[in-house]
Amino acid sequence: MAIGRTDTETTVLVVEREEQTAIAAATARARDAASIDTVQSVSNVETALETLDERPVDCLCTAATLADGSGFDLLEAVTGPDRHCPVVFVPEDGTESLASEAVAAGASEYVSRDRPAGDLADAIERAIATGRRRRDRTERARQFGAVFDDAESYAWVLEPDGSVRRANDVALTAIDATAGDVRGRPFVDLPWWDGIEADGPLRTALERAAGGNVARSEVTADCDHRSDTPRTLEVTVRPVRDDAGTIVSLLARATDITDRAELEAELRASEELHRVTLNNMTDTVLITDDEGAFTYVCPNVHFIFGYDDEEIYEMGSIDDLLGPDLFDREELAADGVLTNIECTATDKAGREHTLLVNVREVSIQDGTILYSCRDVTMRKRRDDALTALHRTARELLYAETDREIATVVTDDAADILDCDASGVYLFDTDENVLRPAAQSAGMNELHGPLSSHRAADATLPGDVYLEGENRFVTDLRSTDAFSNPTSDLRSAAFVPLGDHGVFLAGSDTVDAFDDVTKEVTDLLAATAEAALDRVERERRLRERDRELKRQNKRLTRLDQVNEIIREIDQALVRAETREEIEAAICDRLTADDRFDFAWIGAADTGSDLLELRAVSGTDEGREYLDAVSLEGDAAEPAVETARTGEVTVVGNVADGLHDQPWRSAALTREYQSVVSVPLSYDEFTYGVLTVYADRPGAFDEVSQTVLAELGETVASAIAAVERKRALLSSVSTRLEFTVADEQFVFTRLARRADCTVSFDGGVRQHEDGATVFVTVEGAPPESIVHAAADLLAVEDARVIDDGRSGDGGDGGADGGTVRLRFAPPFLALQLADHGVLLRRVEATPSGADVVVDVPSAVDARESADIVSNTFADVELRSKRRVERTTARDLRSALLDRLTDRQLEVIQLAYYSGYFETPRERSGEEIATMLDISPAAFYRHNRTVQRKLFAILFDELGLPASAA
DSSP: OOOSSSOOOEEEEEEEOOTTHHHHHHHHHHHHHHHHEEEEEEEEEHHHHHHHHHHHHHHEHHHHHHTTTEEEHHHHHSSSTTTOOOOOEOSSSSSSSHHHHHHHHSEEEEEEETTOOHHHHHHHHHHHHHHHHHHHHHHHHHHHHHOOOOOOOTEEOOOSSSSSEEEOOHHHHHHTHHHHHHTTTTTGGGGGGGGGGGGHHHHHHHHHTTTTTOEEEOOOOOOTOOOSOEEEEEEEEEEETTSSSOOOEEEEEEEEHHHHHHHHHHHHHHHHHHHHHHHHHHHHHHHHTTTTTEEEEOOOGEEEEEHHHHHHHOOOOOOHHHHHHSSSSSHHHHHHHHEEEEEEOOOOTSOOOEEEEEEEEEEEEEEEEEEEEOOOOOHHHHHHHHHHHHHEEEEEEEESSSSHHHHHHHHHHHHHHHEEEEEEEEETTTEEEEEEEEEEEHHHHOOOOOOETTTTSSEEEEEEEEHHOOOSSGGGGOSSTTTOOOOOEEEEEEETTTTEEEEEEEESSOOOOOOHHHHOOOOOOOOOOOHHHHHHHHHHHHHHHHHHHHHHHHHHHHHHHHHHHHHHHHHHHOOOOOOOOOOHHHHHGGGGGGGSSSEEEEOOOTSSOEEEEEEETTTHHHHHHHHHHOTOOOOOOHHHHHHOSSSSEEOTTTTTTSSSSHHHHHHHTTOOEEEEEEEEEEEEEEEEEEEEESSSSOOHHHHHHHHHHHHHHHHEEEHHHHHHHHOOOSSSEEEEEEEEEEOOHHHHHHHHSSSSEEEEEEEEETTTTEEEEEEEEESHHHHHHHHHTTOOOEEEEEEEEEETTTTTTTTTTTTEEEEEEOOSSOHHHHHHHHEEEEEEEEEEEEEEEEEEEEEEEOHOOOOOOOOHHHHHSSEEEEEEEEEEEESSHHHHHHHHHHHHHHHHHHHHHHHTTTTSSSOOHHHHHHHHTSSSSSHHHHHHHHHHHHHHHIIIIIISSOOOGOO
């Protein structure tokens, strides 16, 4: 809805029902008195609102009752804080209460219709004047608000005494405060002015404004708590007067001028910098007239020429300083400026300088030509040196050795560094010495041959190499680290070449290395180091390639060996006898000419001679075995392995050819390398496997390891075959031993308990050891349990039968049965792996008797060796032949039928006295010991008895009376 006028025409809108015209008529009569230009009439609220939306009016006159509502409805729609249209409320009949209600609803004037027309005209005139004043105040307030709420500046309204009445949002946000936090507080004490003295410029500005003057001040303060950087502010304080001219408030505004202040400071600093630069820059500016006479000389002229400005003026002409004919006058006139004119000039000390001169036409006071001179002597030298260094770098690309690089560097150093002498030391890693690899002719003349230096000695080359830092020596005679009375070298540079060595450059003058020479020396050394690194990398790559080729050869041989091993494994699975295994091994090793010759030998019973068991390969193999000695003291690899039990490798048969006869016999048959491995499993040796090849070094470390593992695999396979044959054999050799080893577990138990401990061969094997039942005589069985408590070989000991009779008597107090659980390795299990049965052990405090049965298929001598190797002190007491009555005796047949659990139950019952009369243990007691139910115990008991009787009567054919 429009709320104000945009022109100077005065308009009044009358709202009353169509049948009522009193308000319109009264308004028309009041037009002249109230200066009304236009009167417009409508009959309802809706039309009135549409009219106000289209065009603003200066006054609205409304009746109390309208066609579509009431005058109060219209008042509610057109009045409010943002509306400025004055309303004259004209009811038909006026009352004081209605007048109060109309004024409360927002009416500017109240005049009842029955009042004289002059009263309505006066009311309209007052309403129009009120509306205009209200619009003016609103406009001024809007303008002040726009200024006050400017987001680019801080603003405050202050009391005349300087306390804060109001602050804009920007100022409050800067200190993270609310209006209530600052209202009434002294302006100068607020957080905006942290760091400013209270009686400083702000206090002065407030006092001047309170006196009626506009005051300005520039301050620096931490006015914004969101930033750690102080800000520079321009603060303006203005007095605010009322209509009477009295100062009623102060308006303070602060504008952030930090950027402007910084720019001004930078400008001042820049001006100062330019003044200092002009006096200290190395480029020299000269101005002359057309005749060449100086009109201006830069104060820094001495930097290049060594003369001060007065001496330059005295020269009179530029030609005396830079030489005649420096440039073409016509060319300068045509172009206006000539740049980078190279010339040479001699300074006051007689030194020659290379200059780049820019010449420009100017008009500065009396001067017409400006000369800008830059000394490029050092740059010229550097460019020349870098050009020479570039040529050297290209040459080093083709160097292939360290010494070739050293020679190139020393030959080119004179041109690159403009020095008299140079040399290169290379580090000998084997002897920890820096050795001279190359030196120039100038070094020979000034110093003579360079000497070697140990890196650890206190010498200049050694120190530089270890520290990795350059060393430029002004005068060599002032240092003892490189002293040589006959040397004419005075100054020198020592630069490390990484891990490769040290570069040396020298001169016969003192302090010959300026900044350019030092820089180029570093670059030359770095170039040499890069070339040495390249050669080193290429050398390592070549070595790596050779190593990769060697590894590929080894891997190829290993693949061949692995293929042999796979074939052998397949053959071992199919083999039924030891002879088949041994023949298959030799055949597979010599198949496809992999190896020339292979054979297996075993020690002959009763002698140290190796007996041939299997052979394969070239025809010369058997001839070789006939030609060499295979006795126990021979040096042949197979005999050596049989004697030591270790792998024997001969990488080159030709070495020591005349020292050992077997080598000549082998080399005659083109056997150039040999490996012999023992066929051993669980300390049991079945012989040796020996393989021969027609090339030296055929058996590398990997091949040796594979063949050694193959020997163990073959021995394990032979042991398995022997065990199988042992199970099928009915004839055995019984060996009885006397063991005096104090560490034998049965002897230790007997000695600790001071009794006799016997074991009759019943062994129950499980995953982590074995369980046996031992009989104790001469001591309570509990003593064995106590004796085994701290033995690592015994994992558990439990009394099964305490030797007492079933009626509680003491007749068996010194005897009984104990179940022992042994940790691996256990002698019975070791013997069983090779088909040998531990039949009996009887131990006393002084020693033990051990009885084993060796099936005829197993070598009795090797079985005896197992027992002998197990104990420190053992003696074979007897050896006799025993024979089974049938192919399957009662024990074997019964063990084949029983499960491990059934065997455990019946053994525990037997040794616990369950079958004694009277019973020493009841079935319930044994069940508790086994941690099973009594019913399970009786079921296992009956099952075992039934299987035993079945074997006795059904399979062995015993008559019933034999039971």
